[in-house]
Amino acid sequence: MKxxxxxxxxxxxxxxxxxxxxxxxxxxxxxxxxxxxxxxxxVFTDHxxxxxxxxxxxxxxxxxxxxxxxPDGKILIFSKDPFGDFNRLILRFTTRGSHEKMISSTAVIGxxxxxxxxxxxxxxxxxxxxxxxxxxxxxxxxxxIGNNVIIHSNTVIGSDGFYYKKRAETGRHEKFISCGNVIIxxxxxxxxxxxxxxxxxxNTVIGSxxxxxNLIQVGHDTxxxxxxLLAAQVGxxxxxxxxxxxTLWGQVGVISxxxxxxGAVVLAQSGVxxxxxxxxxxxxSPAVEARExxxxxxxxxxx
Amino acid sequence: MKxxxxxxxxxxxxxxxxxxxxxxxxxxxxxxxxxxxxxxxxVFTDHxxxxxxxxxxxxxxxxxxxxxxxPDGKILIFSKDPFGDFNRLILRFTTRGSHEKMISSTAVIGxxxxxxxxxxxxxxxxxxxxxxxxxxxxxxxxxxIGNNVIIHSNTVIGSDGFYYKKRAETGRHEKFISCGNVIIxxxxxxxxxxxxxxxxxxNTVIGSxxxxxNLIQVGHDTxxxxxxLLAAQVGxxxxxxxxxxxTLWGQVGVISxxxxxxGAVVLAQSGVxxxxxxxxxxxxSPAVEARExxxxxxxxxxx
Amino acid sequence: MKxxxxxxxxxxxxxxxxxxxxxxxxxxxxxxxxxxxxxxxxVFTDHxxxxxxxxxxxxxxxxxxxxxxxPDGKILIFSKDPFGDFNRLILRFTTRGSHEKMISSTAVIGxxxxxxxxxxxxxxxxxxxxxxxxxxxxxxxxxxIGNNVIIHSNTVIGSDGFYYKKRAETGRHEKFISCGNVIIxxxxxxxxxxxxxxxxxxNTVIGSxxxxxNLIQVGHDTxxxxxxLLAAQVGxxxxxxxxxxxTLWGQVGVISxxxxxxGAVVLAQSGVxxxxxxxxxxxxSPAVEARExxxxxxxxxxx
Numbered sequence: 001m002k003x004x005x006x007x008x009x010x011x012x013x014x015x016x017x018x019x020x021x022x023x024x025x026x027x028x029x030x031x032x033x034x035x036x037x038x039x040x041x042x043v044f045t046d047h048x049x050x051x052x053x054x055x056x057x058x059x060x061x062x063x064x065x066x067x068x069x070x071p072d073g074k075i076l077i078f079s080k081d082p083f084g085d086f087n088r089l090i091l092r093f094t095t096r097g098s099h100e101k102m103i104s105s106t107a108v109i110g111x112x113x114x115x116x117x118x119x120x121x122x123x124x125x126x127x128x129x130x131x132x133x134x135x136x137x138x139x140x141x142x143x144x145i146g147n148n149v150i151i152h153s154n155t156v157i158g159s160d161g162f163y164y165k166k167r168a169e170t171g172r173h174e175k176f177i178s179c180g181n182v183i184i185x186x187x188x189x190x191x192x193x194x195x196x197x198x199x200x201x202x203n204t205v206i207g208s209x210x211x212x213x214n215l216i217q218v219g220h221d222t223x224x225x226x227x228x229l230l231a232a233q234v235g236x237x238x239x240x241x242x243x244x245x246x247t248l249w250g251q252v253g254v255i256s257x258x259x260x261x262x263g264a265v266v267l268a269q270s271g272v273x274x275x276x277x278x279x280x281x282x283x284x285s286p287a288v289e290a291r292e293x294x295x296x297x298x299x300x301x302x303x
Numbered sequence: 304m305k306x307x308x309x310x311x312x313x314x315x316x317x318x319x320x321x322x323x324x325x326x327x328x329x330x331x332x333x334x335x336x337x338x339x340x341x342x343x344x345x346v347f348t349d350h351x352x353x354x355x356x357x358x359x360x361x362x363x364x365x366x367x368x369x370x371x372x373x374p375d376g377k378i379l380i381f382s383k384d385p386f387g388d389f390n391r392l393i394l395r396f397t398t399r400g401s402h403e404k405m406i407s408s409t410a411v412i413g414x415x416x417x418x419x420x421x422x423x424x425x426x427x428x429x430x431x432x433x434x435x436x437x438x439x440x441x442x443x444x445x446x447x448i449g450n451n452v453i454i455h456s457n458t459v460i461g462s463d464g465f466y467y468k469k470r471a472e473t474g475r476h477e478k479f480i481s482c483g484n485v486i487i488x489x490x491x492x493x494x495x496x497x498x499x500x501x502x503x504x505x506n507t508v509i510g511s512x513x514x515x516x517n518l519i520q521v522g523h524d525t526x527x528x529x530x531x532l533l534a535a536q537v538g539x540x541x542x543x544x545x546x547x548x549x550t551l552w553g554q555v556g557v558i559s560x561x562x563x564x565x566g567a568v569v570l571a572q573s574g575v576x577x578x579x580x581x582x583x584x585x586x587x588s589p590a591v592e593a594r595e596x597x598x599x600x601x602x603x604x605x606x
Numbered sequence: 607m608k609x610x611x612x613x614x615x616x617x618x619x620x621x622x623x624x625x626x627x628x629x630x631x632x633x634x635x636x637x638x639x640x641x642x643x644x645x646x647x648x649v650f651t652d653h654x655x656x657x658x659x660x661x662x663x664x665x666x667x668x669x670x671x672x673x674x675x676x677p678d679g680k681i682l683i684f685s686k687d688p689f690g691d692f693n694r695l696i697l698r699f700t701t702r703g704s705h706e707k708m709i710s711s712t713a714v715i716g717x718x719x720x721x722x723x724x725x726x727x728x729x730x731x732x733x734x735x736x737x738x739x740x741x742x743x744x745x746x747x748x749x750x751i752g753n754n755v756i757i758h759s760n761t762v763i764g765s766d767g768f769y770y771k772k773r774a775e776t777g778r779h780e781k782f783i784s785c786g787n788v789i790i791x792x793x794x795x796x797x798x799x800x801x802x803x804x805x806x807x808x809n810t811v812i813g814s815x816x817x818x819x820n821l822i823q824v825g826h827d828t829x830x831x832x833x834x835l836l837a838a839q840v841g842x843x844x845x846x847x848x849x850x851x852x853t854l855w856g857q858v859g860v861i862s863x864x865x866x867x868x869g870a871v872v873l874a875q876s877g878v879x880x881x882x883x884x885x886x887x888x889x890x891s892p893a894v895e896a897r898e899x900x901x902x903x904x905x906x907x908x909x
Contacts, residue, residue, distance in 0.1 A: 099723055102741075134443075152459065217838040603902050
């Protein structure tokens with residue numbers, strides 16, 4: 001997420017009570033998790049295994065749990081608990097208002113949009129024109145919905161990502177504060193009882209013209225392209241990229257961090273455990289090309 | 304759906320701005336999608352592959368995208384865009400009222416029925432006697448619920464079918480306006496967070512005595528018989544027929560357009576990809592007779 | 607469940623209109639289904655196959671459909687329909703108040719707990735301190751939620767168990783009246799659109815520190831340990847025991863009555879059909895050790 005106002009490294013280190021190495025006047029403009037960072041961002045790393053990834057990323061500032069020489073063009077902030085300090089920073093820059101009404105007075109709702117009884121719309125939500133939101137939908141703070149969007153009853157937009165750090169000392173899972181958003185394009189339709197999690201620090205995106213059936217899960221920071229079709233009970237984990245015109249049939253599951261190429265079709269109940277090329281048909285758990293899977297099924301039957 | 308008032312072919316062609324061939328005074332009484340049509344109905348077809356099916360169906364009037372001689376006993380209405388014109392006709396005969404209250408004043412609710420706080424009941428809904436509707440249920444317009452029915456919280460009855468036409472020119476999916484209904488029999492119990500889609504032009508039916516667990520999807524125009532048991536997270540696509548006394552265990556998926564015979568049992572996580580005979584036990588994805596599947600599992604283990 | 611007030615065998619037999627054998631003054635303190643009974647409880651059995659289990663259980667009183675000599679230390683109550691009479695007893699001792707407000711005046715809600723608009727909280731619910739309940743949650747009567755618990759929108763806590771007796775004469779499924787409860791520990795997080803059924807006569811339990819993603823089903827009387835992670839769309843049947851620190855990945859299904867040992871990890875889409883030992887990784891439907899399953903997948907590919 002972008003932070004407002006942008007703040008100096010010195011201010012941030014002082015807020016966290018930590019030392020740092022590098023330009024104290026550098027202006028930090030964003031806070032982002034490692035999978036999507038830009039220049040100006042602060043990122044965190046708390047395991048030697050991931051030091052290189054953080055230090056060679058586009059992030060300008062790295063919140064890190066070991067004092068080390070500062071690489072050229074980077075700034076290091078030294079923290080005993082980078083995860084905890086990162087969460088503290090996010091909370092500092094996130095406005096969490098209370099919700100006294102079903103539709104927040106700070107929400108912006110476009111002309112021609114029809115909102116049925118019992119819809120909850122949080123603070124700073126933006127909804128475009130000519131949408132239809134059916135009863136009992138929940139739209140969490142700051143989510144953005146385009147024009148001509150239909151959302152069916154009891155769907156939840158913007159719930160927190162499922163993202164924890166396990167503390168080895170205690171065995172407890174500590175929550176990463178989700179501060180990303182959900183961005184829904186134009187002409188999207190979302191069925192009933194779907195759950196679209198917000199991004200952890202970036203956005204969960206549903207591209208224009210994409211249609212979701214009922215009871216579908218879309219994880220944090222996942223980006224779905226345009227004109228896709230997702231049948232009922234599909235479950236997509238976090239940080240997935242689904243390109244345009246992909247079809248996922250019923251009950252398909254997709255593991256985190258994979259890419260499904262443009263025009264791919266994944267048959268019902270398949271489990272996508274690695275990235276898939278576009279313009280092909282897949283089946284099975286784990287999913288492989290459908291022809292291959294069908295051959296396996298025949299071979300097994302004939303054993 | 305039945306249309307009200309029944310209207311002449313001449314009126315319909317004039318409303319659509321199209322030509323036609325056949326008896327101008329013929330009274331059209333219904334609008335239905337090809338999978339369930341009756342005499343008096345208008346149906347549409349927009350691909351030569353399906354011309355025969357439409358022309359040999361029980362429908363009296365066919366909305367078609369090619370001028371051709373009119374077969375005996377039929378009426379043809381010629382349209383450049385049968386799908387779009389069919390949607391226009393549906394919209395013309397569908398009353399879509401607004402929802403200002405959580406319980407519409409046009410809903411009819413039987414004696415002894417208990418409705419918890421936060422339930423949404425749309426226009427012209429009919430609910431029988433001695434039902435219990437738990438909090439946050441949504442019942443869309445015109446759905447019909449029998450007597451002694453229990454529905455748990457956050458379930459959605461009557462959301463739109465997942466049914467689109469892909470426009471080849473643009474790659475966009477155009478929504479088919481669902482105008483069918485949901486009909487729920489007596490002594491049905493439906494768990495929490497289920498989604499029962501309305502029929503596209505006909506009805507989605509849940510037969511008397513059938514029990515659904517939580518998080519179940521029932522697609523448009525699917526007909527479920529009496530005294531069935533569906534365990535949690537079952538997903539049934541559109542236009543499926545499930546006969547009486549069928550048991551589907553947890554997370555079973557059923558593809559569209561199949562029939563599951565009376566008394567069949569489908570074990571958990573199976574995927575039903577073709578019609579299944581009654582009074583047998585099935586397992587696997589795709590589902591086959593459970594004994595056969597068990598043999599395959601043993602053979603594979605012993606390889 | 608415990609009954610209040612505790613009642614003599616004589617009073618119960620008279621209420622049911624049945625005969626009995628044993629101490630008429632014995633004080634019955636609870637009504638429980640066979641899978642979790644204690645001394646002082648009344649249990650029922652209606653099939654010779656299960657007589658021994660009921661008669662050798664800890665239950666003090668057995669509601670049974672055949673007159674027989676009373677074993678030492680037991681009391682028998684003779685009933686033509688033990689299931690129906692058991693339900694009548696449960697109803698007699700269950701207070702089912704009405705719900706006129708979204709938040710019952712008999713609910714107890716701890717300091718610092720934030721409840722968003724549109725949340726339904728039933729009678730006698732107890733919620734601890736510093737919890738966050740997002741919009742459109744439903745918490746049924748008598749459920750207990752610990753401290754620092756986060757529950758996301760449209761989740762349902764305490765819906766009835768999916769538990770029926772099939773009446774052979776009519777083919778109808780008769781509902782077992784769920785009178786158990788849901789007990790949620792501290793620092794639990796539950797995602798959006800989850801369904802946590804109440805116990806049938808005992809409790810459904812989610813241990814402290816356990817985190818659930820979205821669209822998860824937890825069946826009646828299931829006990830989940832501490833610090834577990836359950837990914838989206840997991841489905842757990844009734845009467846399952848999941849020990850501490852278990853991880854179930856997306857869309858995993860777990861059959862009823864099994865135990866998953868401490869620290870076990872079950873990979874996505876697996877189906878757990880028997881008990882699994884702790885500290886191992888499982889995959890497949892039915893789930894076996896993941897290494898074994900991976901070998902099978904390779905062998906099948908190489909056929």
